[in-house]
Amino acid sequence: xxxxxxxxxxxxxxxxxxxxxxxxxxxxxxxxxxxxxxxxxxxxxxxxxxxxxxxxxxxxxxxxxxxxxxxxxxxxxxxxxxxxxxxxxxxxxxxxxxxxxxxxxxxxxxxxxxxxxxxxxxxxxxxxxxxxxxxxxxxxxxxxxxxxxxxxxxxxxxxxxxxxxxxxxxxxxxxxxxxxxxxxxxxxxxxxxxxxxxxxxxxxxxxxxxxxxxxxxxxxxxxxxxxxxxxxxxx
Amino acid sequence: xxxxxxxxxxxxxxxxxxxxxxxxxxxxxxxxxxxxxxxxxxxxxxxxxxxxxxxxxxxxxxxxxxxxxxxxxxxxxxxxxxxxxxxxxxxxxxxxxxxxxxxxxxxxxxxxxxxxxxxxxxxxxxxxxxxxxxxxxxxxxxxxxxxxxxxxxxxxxxxxxxxxxxxxxxxxxxxxxxxxxxxxxxxxxxxxxxxxxxxxxxxxxxxxxxxxxxxxxxxxxxxxxxxxxxxxxxxxxxxxxxxxxxxxxxxxxxxxxxxxxxxxxxxxxxxxxxxxxxxxxxxxxxxx
Numbered sequence: 001x002x003x004x005x006x007x008x009x010x011x012x013x014x015x016x017x018x019x020x021x022x023x024x025x026x027x028x029x030x031x032x033x034x035x036x037x038x039x040x041x042x043x044x045x046x047x048x049x050x051x052x053x054x055x056x057x058x059x060x061x062x063x064x065x066x067x068x069x070x071x072x073x074x075x076x077x078x079x080x081x082x083x084x085x086x087x088x089x090x091x092x093x094x095x096x097x098x099x100x101x102x103x104x105x106x107x108x109x110x111x112x113x114x115x116x117x118x119x120x121x122x123x124x125x126x127x128x129x130x131x132x133x134x135x136x137x138x139x140x141x142x143x144x145x146x147x148x149x150x151x152x153x154x155x156x157x158x159x160x161x162x163x164x165x166x167x168x169x170x171x172x173x174x175x176x177x178x179x180x181x182x183x184x185x186x187x188x189x190x191x192x193x194x195x196x197x198x199x200x201x202x203x204x205x206x207x208x209x210x211x212x213x214x215x216x217x218x219x220x221x222x223x224x225x226x227x228x229x230x231x232x233x234x235x
Numbered sequence: 236x237x238x239x240x241x242x243x244x245x246x247x248x249x250x251x252x253x254x255x256x257x258x259x260x261x262x263x264x265x266x267x268x269x270x271x272x273x274x275x276x277x278x279x280x281x282x283x284x285x286x287x288x289x290x291x292x293x294x295x296x297x298x299x300x301x302x303x304x305x306x307x308x309x310x311x312x313x314x315x316x317x318x319x320x321x322x323x324x325x326x327x328x329x330x331x332x333x334x335x336x337x338x339x340x341x342x343x344x345x346x347x348x349x350x351x352x353x354x355x356x357x358x359x360x361x362x363x364x365x366x367x368x369x370x371x372x373x374x375x376x377x378x379x380x381x382x383x384x385x386x387x388x389x390x391x392x393x394x395x396x397x398x399x400x401x402x403x404x405x406x407x408x409x410x411x412x413x414x415x416x417x418x419x420x421x422x423x424x425x426x427x428x429x430x431x432x433x434x435x436x437x438x439x440x441x442x443x444x445x446x447x448x449x450x451x452x453x454x455x456x457x458x459x460x461x462x463x464x465x466x467x468x469x470x471x472x473x474x475x476x477x478x479x480x481x482x483x484x485x486x487x488x489x490x491x492x493x494x495x496x497x498x499x500x501x502x503x504x505x506x507x508x509x510x511x512x513x514x515x516x517x518x519x520x521x522x523x
Contacts, residue, residue: 051414071420072413082414090407093400093521101404102415151415 003029005080005155005186009059012042012049012210021210027155027203030184032177034197036228037207043190044085045210047157050188051075051082063154081155083161085190089147092135095124098132098147106152110183117146120175138169145176150228154184162193163202174199184203194229198222206231239369241490242483247375247444248458249482250382254437255455256431256462257389264406264469266423268317269325271332274456275339276431279305280438281342281447285352294357301439302432309431310424317427320422340449348449354442371404378440385436386475389429393471402426406469458485461505467520476516 005027012020020042027033036045048054050061052072060066064107068075090098099114106112118125121142127135134141141161148156158177162170170193177187177200189199197204204221206214206228221228255277262270283301288294316335318329340348356374363370393399405412405419413419440453445451462481466473481501488497514520 053410071418072410073418073420076414077418081416084411084414086409088411090411091404092407092437097400097403101412101417101468102401104416147415 003064003154004062005188006062007046007050007059008062010046010049010061011058012045012054013058014045015055015057019054019210020049023207023210023212024059025203025205025212025215027186027188029154029186030181031202032181032187032189032200034201034204035190035207036194036197036204036231038231041207042210043207044159046207047082047084047159047188047190050080050157072180076151076153081148081151081153081156083144083156083158085163087137087144089132089135089140090142091131093132094129095132095135095143095229096128098143099150102147102150104151106183107222111152112149112179112183112199114150116179117149117176118119121146121172138165141165142169142172145173147172149176149180153185155188156180157188157190159190160192161189162191162196170196194225198225204228237490241387241487243371243375243379244490245483245486246379246479247482248486250379251437251441251445252455252458252462252482253386253475253478254382254433255458256466256478257471258433259459259463260400260466260469260471260474261406261426262423262430263463264471265402265409265419265426266313266317266321267325268320268328268332268408270430271329271456272312272339273332273337273430273434273459274414274452275336275343276305276309276434277438277441277452277455278343278348278447278449279308279339279452280435280444281354281442281451282348282438282449283435283443284354284439285447286347288354294354297354298436298439302435305435306428308431310428312431313424313427317423321420321423322359339451343449348447351446351448351503352442354439355448356443378444381436381440382435385433389433398422398425406471450513456483458501461501464505465515466506467515467517470515470517470520473515473517473520 006026007023010023011018012022025033034045037043045054049057050068050085052070053074063078063080066078068080069080093101099117123139124142124146127139132140135143145161147213161173174196180187189197189201198221202218204216259270259273264269280301283304287300288298303444320331360374360377362373364373364376386490393403401417401422405417405422409419434498458481462477465480466477482499485497488500
């Protein structure tokens with residue numbers, strides 16, 4: 001698949017513990033791949049391994065035909081970014097500075113601007129001069145998603161972006177995913193909330209014990225959503 | 236009069252500590268390296284000032300050249316040494332930088348640093364400044380103003396430049412910074428370079444007061460670690476306040492109770508902070 005993000009038999013280790021056991025799947029440009037599964041099955045590790053944030057890797061991840069290698073910043077500069085599950089804002093930077101520090105030009109020439117990000121997350125516009133560490137949890141989550149959009153990557157990885165959020169915030173996160181997809185940004189979404197996954201996902205991969213054990217396309221899931229629901233812990 | 240004199244000396248000591256500690260704080264904040272070699276940068280600056288002055292260059296030239304040289308050495312050391320232990324357990328950086336400090340100090344001993352020397356105050360800065368009934372030595376006023384101006388310049392650059400934005404982001408969260416494409420390696424080279432240069436500036440301007448010899452940076456390093464702990468690890472504004480607190484306590488303690496008691500007082504304060512307020516004056520330091 002041209003421009004795809006391809007996971008090829010990826011294995012990841014923390015110390016001597018092997019967490020991923022040969023993960024293989026593909027994500028296309030402008031599509032959303034949902035990684036689903038119970039806690040501790042390797043979803044977050046898959047995202048962290050993509051960024052080179054594990055102790056050791058085997059197998060490979062290929063982006064636009066080029067293998068992702070080297071330190072995290074280089075992988076990011078190749079066009080991939082991560083929204084981690086623990087709302088990692090830069091707490092001593094203002095909201096404005098958090099957004100500006102991430103801003104990069106898009107390789108495709110369709111930049112997300114700060115103004116566009118604030119249209120999706122208007123609450124952030126009211127907090128631009130506020131230190132990010134003083135924002136509420138929901139606002140911090142919106143900030144990290146907006147920040148990732150402004151990095152204008154080829155692919156964005158979101159780790160449980162709606163966990164613990166109020167419904168209005170969840171809607172904004174969904175809007176941001178749609179906006180990114182419309183710009184051709186591919187998304188790997190780890191999500192415990194099945195409704196959001198069903199609303200935005202194109203392909204669904206179920207993980208167990210560090211492997212992908214089942215995959216579904218959107219039509220299969222919409223025809224029988226209970227099949228997925230039975231495999232997941234849904235809040 | 237004694238109190239006024241001690242207050243001025245406390246401000247001078249605080250200003251030197253400020254220049255020195257900001258670099259220490261930045262290196263820890265961005266690179267998570269506790270840099271025991273930072274005192275050696277101060278000694279190197281002081282000794283370089285002496286060498287340059289002895290070679291016939293004016294004080295002002297020494298004040299410019301020595302920090303540039305030490306700053307470039309800092310860049311080289313980060314590239315060749317510190318980068319090898321990035322993200323390793325903190326004990327690795329403690330041992331490595333301690334060894335590096337001993338190495339630099341040993342080299343300075345062999346290059347004439349056994350003898351205590353004093354850098355001559357330039358003629359333009361000799362004399363006193365009259366402020367009402369108080370007469371202040373002009374050089375000490377100059378030193379304090381220079382330190383304050385350089386600190387303001389550094390803080391403005393950190394606040395307003397792209398470099399500063401990346402440094403502050405990496406200071407907050409290096410891993411997240413990397414996820415957004417911030418190249419911490421190149422950033423760290425520049426941070427260590429700037430920090431080493433600031434330590435050298437404080438070494439050169441301190442040489443007429445604190446003298447210059449191979450291990451002159453040792454005492455200031457201890458005081459700087461206390462500054463960084465009191466201010467909170469990685470907290471820039473905490474370091475600013477703490478530098479003057481440590482400077483004033485040190486000088487007033489030495490003036491009224493003697494040097495050892497002053498240090499004991501500081502150690503008690505540092506221990507109390509570590510136990511009760513480990514994140515420092517503003518509660519924004521790290522505790523790992």
